[in-house]
Amino acid sequence: MANPLNSKELSAQIQAGLAPLNRRAFLKAGLGVAVAASSALTLGCSSEVAVDPALKALSASQQALFQRMMHVLLPTQGTTLASVDSVPVLANINHLFAGLDAKVLGDLEGATMLFEHGSLLLGGHFSRFTRLDDPDALAYIESWQNGNSLQRGIVTTLKKMIYASYWRDEKTWAPVDYDGPVSDRWGLPSLGNSPLPAE
Amino acid sequence: MSIMTESVQLKVTTARDIQQASLSLTADVVVVGSGAGGAVMAYEMAKAGKKVIVLEAGPYVPSSQFNEKFPDMLELLYADHGNQATSGGDLLVLQGTCIGGSTVVNGCVAFRVPDFILADWQRDFGLTNLTVEALAPYFDKVEKNLAIHENQEHEINQNSRKLRDGAKALGWSVKPLRRNIRDCALTGHCLSGCKTDRKQSMLVTYLPWASHLGAEIYADTRVTKIHVKDGAATGVSAEVTDPKSGRKVADVTVNAKVVVAAAGAIQTPLLFLNSSIANSSGQIGRNFACHPSTMVVAEFDQDIHTWRGAMLGVYVDEFEHPSKGGFVLEGGGAGPVEIGMSTEPGTGSVYLDFMSRAKNYASCVTLIHDHNVGQVRLEDGRKVIDYSIADSDFPAMKAALKAAARIYFAAGAKRVFLPTVDRRVVESADQIDAVVDGVVNEPFAFRMVSYHPQGTMRMGSDKSKAVVNPWGETHDVNRLFVADASLFPTSLLVNPQESVYAMSHYIADHILKDKAAYFA
Numbered sequence: 001m002a003n004p005l006n007s008k009e010l011s012a013q014i015q016a017g018l019a020p021l022n023r024r025a026f027l028k029a030g031l032g033v034a035v036a037a038s039s040a041l042t043l044g045c046s047s048e049v050a051v052d053p054a055l056k057a058l059s060a061s062q063q064a065l066f067q068r069m070m071h072v073l074l075p076t077q078g079t080t081l082a083s084v085d086s087v088p089v090l091a092n093i094n095h096l097f098a099g100l101d102a103k104v105l106g107d108l109e110g111a112t113m114l115f116e117h118g119s120l121l122l123g124g125h126f127s128r129f130t131r132l133d134d135p136d137a138l139a140y141i142e143s144w145q146n147g148n149s150l151q152r153g154i155v156t157t158l159k160k161m162i163y164a165s166y167w168r169d170e171k172t173w174a175p176v177d178y179d180g181p182v183s184d185r186w187g188l189p190s191l192g193n194s195p196l197p198a199e
Numbered sequence: 200m201s202i203m204t205e206s207v208q209l210k211v212t213t214a215r216d217i218q219q220a221s222l223s224l225t226a227d228v229v230v231v232g233s234g235a236g237g238a239v240m241a242y243e244m245a246k247a248g249k250k251v252i253v254l255e256a257g258p259y260v261p262s263s264q265f266n267e268k269f270p271d272m273l274e275l276l277y278a279d280h281g282n283q284a285t286s287g288g289d290l291l292v293l294q295g296t297c298i299g300g301s302t303v304v305n306g307c308v309a310f311r312v313p314d315f316i317l318a319d320w321q322r323d324f325g326l327t328n329l330t331v332e333a334l335a336p337y338f339d340k341v342e343k344n345l346a347i348h349e350n351q352e353h354e355i356n357q358n359s360r361k362l363r364d365g366a367k368a369l370g371w372s373v374k375p376l377r378r379n380i381r382d383c384a385l386t387g388h389c390l391s392g393c394k395t396d397r398k399q400s401m402l403v404t405y406l407p408w409a410s411h412l413g414a415e416i417y418a419d420t421r422v423t424k425i426h427v428k429d430g431a432a433t434g435v436s437a438e439v440t441d442p443k444s445g446r447k448v449a450d451v452t453v454n455a456k457v458v459v460a461a462a463g464a465i466q467t468p469l470l471f472l473n474s475s476i477a478n479s480s481g482q483i484g485r486n487f488a489c490h491p492s493t494m495v496v497a498e499f500d501q502d503i504h505t506w507r508g509a510m511l512g513v514y515v516d517e518f519e520h521p522s523k524g525g526f527v528l529e530g531g532g533a534g535p536v537e538i539g540m541s542t543e544p545g546t547g548s549v550y551l552d553f554m555s556r557a558k559n560y561a562s563c564v565t566l567i568h569d570h571n572v573g574q575v576r577l578e579d580g581r582k583v584i585d586y587s588i589a590d591s592d593f594p595a596m597k598a599a600l601k602a603a604a605r606i607y608f609a610a611g612a613k614r615v616f617l618p619t620v621d622r623r624v625v626e627s628a629d630q631i632d633a634v635v636d637g638v639v640n641e642p643f644a645f646r647m648v649s650y651h652p653q654g655t656m657r658m659g660s661d662k663s664k665a666v667v668n669p670w671g672e673t674h675d676v677n678r679l680f681v682a683d684a685s686l687f688p689t690s691l692l693v694n695p696q697e698s699v700y701a702m703s704h705y706i707a708d709h710i711l712k713d714k715a716a717y718f719a
């Protein structure tokens with residue numbers, strides 16, 4: 001593969017991809033999803049992570065991106081928190097994607113591609129995100145967090161998806177003293193429908 | 200309260216119950232949407248002996264299915280599975296989409312429209328009929344029907360106590376919130392729906408009451424068009440969709456003498472735009488306001504467990520009047536996930552360190568009296584919500600953050616985390632102004648959520664500037680009413696549900712007073 005930094009074509013494609021983002025026209029968030037896309041951009045063949053075919057809503061490149069990102073965002077080893085590898089983060093993200101409509105999914109694809117390749121152009125790194133080592137990946141995420149409003153939007157979206165997918169698992173609750181559902185545990189009776197008011 | 204002891208059942212027809220490919224129904228009144236406005240309207244009409252049909256786009260989810268896991272309930276009960284956002288992407292707009300609408304998932308806080316807001320409406324929109332005195336009986340009635348009461352001391356959790364302590368230390372006014380709840384079980388799970396039916400949402404009050412009095416309620420049924428003939432509404436078309444498969448099950452038409460739109464401030468204008476009706480003013484979908492809300496998080500030495508106890512306890516009203524700032528702060532608890540998402544604590548191990556101290560955080564919600572600068576519109580048949588913080592509202596956003604930070608430091612906080620997308624942490628009271636003033640008004644500055652969309656079907660006496668007249672009927676189309684949060688010509692500043700109930704009741708009374716005209 002040609003050195004992407006020398007590839008005027010790729011750089012133009014990424015800029016073309018970013019242009020609509022800069023006009024904010026493409027941004028759509030929920031759990032905060034941001035987005036845009038140059039359909040010409042593809043993630044290519046970088047993934048060294050095993051692809052789980054059961055996660056149908058995520059492309060191979062998205063699986064690679066989220067895998068990498070979740071380990072950078074949630075370095076649980078050596079903490080009292082639930083190990084990130086004990087939680088089905090990727091499966092939960094897949095579930096989230098499966099519930100999104102086609103337009104948002106298309107937008108998300110653009111966002112993940114831009115994040116993956118943005119380091120080539122914007123982050124001062126000569127590699128796509130999934131190939132950065134831990135300190136560089138962390139620095140890259142932080143640079144987007146402090147970047148322009150669109151970078152902030154995209155990185156916040158991706159972070160939120162990963163955090164939500166980690167914390168929604170019950171294993172993560174006890175270490176932070178979170179009680180989770182309580183009504184059944186406390187044996188609370190339902191009060192049912194309220195009686196008709198006498199008027 | 201004197202009550203009938205008879206237990207009332209909520210009967211709902213769902214997609215699974217419908218066998219025919221098309222249904223043709225008739226009613227005196229068809230109500231679009233079963234949330235705050237729709238449920239009250241349905242009950243008042245059914246009580247007056249009218250044949251009522253309620254069509255609700257969302258599913259029927261009995262409270263036994265609420266599991267107190269917020270991500271699950273976002274997917275099940277909320278519009279777009281909790282992903283409804285503005286076109287800019289930096290504001291999440293939460294709404295309930297289920298039988299009972301947003302009232303099922305709301306935080307139970309109840310306020311009357313502030314007097315100074317009504318005064319604005321009278322002066323600026325010709326709503327001289329909406330006086331404090333004229334509306335009082337309607338508020339009185341819904342307060343009685345929904346057990347609205349001031350929080351008792353046991354309903355004020357550690358989280359709210361911190362807010363109260365700080366406000367008191369500064370000499371600022373702070374009061375218990377009022378809520379529509381019976382015998383609150385203090386689970387803190389309001390936004391996931393009340394599993395044990397203590398919250399007096401429409402799901403357990405006005406809808407079963409309406410159903411008991413004969414109203415027919417359809418779930419999974421999205422109204423797509425309002426029909427108009429000779430200048431008057433004649434009914435609606437709708438589609439019934441299986442919520443599991445997303446497959447269309449049936450077409451429904453309802454012929455009715457009166458049509459009431461109560462689909463909420465996002466969907467009501469879209470329904471009108473899709474029907475190409477009642478828009479001679481050009482105001483449909485415009486004037487969107489939403490109380491953009493942020494959560495300020497403060498760290499204390501002691502355990503707070505902000506998620507324990509009643510979700511919302513007290514509020515600081517010191518700055519409520521626009522002349523004093525135009526914002527309120529509500530002591531609102533949240534789960535650790537929501538706390539972690541409401542600020543930017545840092546990345547990687549810094550984030551985990553922040554989360555490991557989740558039990559030490561107190562949190563409050565800021566609400567501002569925002570201007571009606573947004574718009575809800577259709578683009579290629581898809582909904583678009585345009586909204587960003589107006590420059591004129593930005594000072595109120597910042598003032599609210601400063602006040603919250605001051606309160607928390609006065610209560611002994613170690614540091615305060617601002618609800619910004621980049622990391623902004625205030626380490627001491629003397630840093631507050633500098634840190635907050637560093638935030639500039641641009642997209643993705645704040646982490647914002649709106650729980651209160653409003654204003655897109657403006658009420659007013661001047662038909663060139665408003666869609667709906669002072670009694671809720673559209674200026675352009677007879678027998679077509681709006682009875683939801685889209686009516687409010689300005690944002691309320693305070694939580695809107697009680698005002699929607701009261702306005703819907705007021706409009707219902709108006710319709711019933713003129714029975715001869717509407718039901719002939």
Ligand SMILES: Cc1cc2nc3c(=O)[nH]c(=O)nc-3n(C[C@H](O)[C@H](O)[C@H](O)COP(=O)(O)OP(=O)(O)OC[C@H]3O[C@@H](n4cnc5c(N)ncnc54)[C@H](O)[C@@H]3O)c2cc1C
Nearest residue numbers: 232234235236256300301306307308422466683684694696
């Ligand atoms: C998470 C959350 C917390 C909140 N907390 C509070 C609080 O503590 N206090 C407070 O005062 N307010 C609160 N609110 C806001 C309050 O619940 C709303 O202001 C109020 O319910 C609005 O009433 P409405 O009738 O306009 O709309 P809704 O109650 O939202 O009802 C509209 C209904 O119409 C249905 N619908 C939409 N389109 C169609 C269609 N085409 N056909 C058929 N049906 C349709 C929707 O599915 C929905 O069920 C909260 C809201 C949320 C989301």
